[in-house]
Amino acid sequence: MSGLALAQSGHLYQKLQVIETLLEASSVGQPAAGLATTWSQSPDGLRWQFDLRPGARFHDGSRVRAADAVAALQAATQAPGALSQAPVAGLRVLASADGRESLEILLHRPHATLPSLLAHFSTAVLAPGSWAPDGRTLVRILGSGPYRITRLEAPQRLEVAWFDGEGGPAPQIRRAGYLAVGRAETRALMAASGQADLVFALDPASLAKWRRTVSPARLASVTVPRVMALKLNAGAPVLSDARVRQALSLAIDREGIASAILRDPGLAATQLLPPTVPDWHDPSLPPLTFDLERAAGLLRAAGWRRSADGRHWRDVTGQPVTLTLRTFPDRPELPIVATALQEQWRQLGLPVRVSIGNSGDIPLGHRDGSLQIGLMARNYASTPDLTASLWQDFRPGGHDWGAMGWQSPPVWDALAALNSGAGLDRAAALRRQVVQGLQRDLPVIPVAWYRQHVAVSRRVQRPVLDPLERSYRLSALRWTDGDGAFASRGKDHT
Structure with missing residues (x-):
């Protein structure tokens, strides 16, 4: 939570059910009703109509109008809004005639991922009262979700309360508090001591300790479409040959990293996305493996030669090869994995300098061209249909968190065709084409998949976690009295 704006903190407002988008998403990424309860498109795919929920109200009590949705979507068509990807x-x-609030989106050409983009937090509809009189300065967040903000102290604290503006049954969780805690050890201590009812982003070391001790909390887990990956500057001469990128991949002991650092050998990435995303996981692909001998052979095939001492490599121009890897500590496992990669590549004969900075260094290095390799954790479910995220990352020109200097017209064409809409059989073939192209060329090198681990206090029933990480699902949580029975108390939830 770095500021008030949707671009900065919209993901948190969405997780806490403060804001609403026209459409929502099911657990498998299919479009679902949000502020719009019904929607339709014209036969040519150029006109989409959305009918808003009757009686919908903002947190200041004002009625949600179609004009408010149009204003929100208009803003989202400008970068970094999600709708900037659509041909609006x-x-x-x-x-x-019946007084129902409806709006229409007109497109220059069909865009099949429009429903997914309309579920992104940047398209959330806010009340006019959220803005200063100039209409441009956001001064408060007045959404239409089941919870309203009662306290906001960026960057650490946000508190919400149930909003009963539309009537209907009240959820068991009437109030909730969110606290941003940067240190993984502190989060684990809060869970173990019962200071919080839900604690997200437990690190591997805390999990290992957790499993060895008796704790007042339980553990809930779900595999998510988040990938630890290496972003490579394929436009740099030293990394432009796919055989070099393949060699770097072959020198990574993923099972060792997953077992020793993540404490979960099942998280070793064999391709970009895990089997829990079946549309984008191809079980027939040869998996990414660890093989130093093959890696050295690929470097030789790319024209590299061993130095006189036989310990290092010289590239095709005869220059000694030294690489720089940038990463950041926002996710505590990243610097540790970076050090492991440094050692594994040293065994191949490639010296690597690790630079630990902040998360903004990788996008900055993409834009100014200075990045060689970046180790990151990329959430591909920022839009429910992963087509939109993959297009953003691997389109011509690449993206801050995606490809850099990489050229692949077949992958570009396949993603563009998926964006435009394709029948089920053709769409499946196009997705395979994308997955195979990424596995072959490795514009980013997958290292490990992620599992979200959440500590759950015994005051609440074990939640059904959102595999897309869009919502904490506060309104669906239930209190328990310890025997599994529901409690009707209006407790706070932290």
């Missing part, structure tokens, strides 16, 4: 030709309010 126009937005307009539709007249309705």
Whole structure:
């Protein structure tokens, strides 16, 4: 939570159910009703109509109007808004004989991932009262979700309370508090001491200790479409040959990293996305493996030669090869994995300098061209349909957290065709084409998949975690009295 704006903290407002988007997403990424309860598209795919939920109200009590949604979507068509990826030709309010609020999105060409983009937090609809009189400065967050903000102290604390503006049954969780805690050890201590009811992002070391001790909390886990990966500057001469990138991949002992650092050998990445994302996981692909001998052979095939002492490599121009890897400590495992990679590549004969900075260094290095290798954790479910995220990362020109200097017209064409819409059989073939191209060329090198681990206090029933990490699902949580029975008390939830 780095500021008030949706671009900075919208993901948190969405997780706490403060804001709403026109559409939501099911656990498998399919479009679901949000502020819009019904929607349809024209036969040519160029016009989409959305009908808003009758009686929807903002947290200041004002009615949600189609004009408010149009204003929100108009803002989201500008970068970094998600709708900047869509070929939007126009937005307009539709007249309705029955008084229902409806709007229409007009497109220059069909765009199949539009429903997914409309579930992104940057498209959330806010009340006009959220803005200063100039209409440009955001001064408060007045959403339409089941919880309203009662206290906001960026960057650490946010408190919400149930909003009963539309009537209906109240959830068991009437109030909740969110606290951002940077140190993984502190989060684990809060869970163990019962200071919080839900604690997210437990690190591997804390998990290992957790499993060896008796704790007042339980553990809930779900595999998520988040990948620890190496972003490579394929435009740099030293990394432009796919055989060099393949050699770097072959020199990575993923099972060792997953077992020793992540404490979960099942998280060793054999391709970009895990089997829990079946549309984008191809079980027939040869898996990414560890083989130093093959790695050295690929470097020789790329024209590299051993130095006179036989310990290091010279590239095709005869220059000694030294690489720099950038990463950041926002996720505590990243610097540790970076050190492991440094040692594993040293065994191949490649000296690597590890630079630990902040998360903004990788996008900055992409933009100014200075990045060689970046170790990152990339969430591919920022939009429910992963097509949109993959297009953003691997389109021509690449992306801050995606490809850099990489050229692959077949992958670009396949992603563009998926964006435009394709039948089920053709879409499956196009996805395979993308997955195979990424596995072959390795513009990013997958290292490990992620499992979200959450400590759950015994005051609440074990939650069903969101595999897309879009929501904490506060409104669905239930209190327990210790015997599994529901409690009707209006407790706070932290």
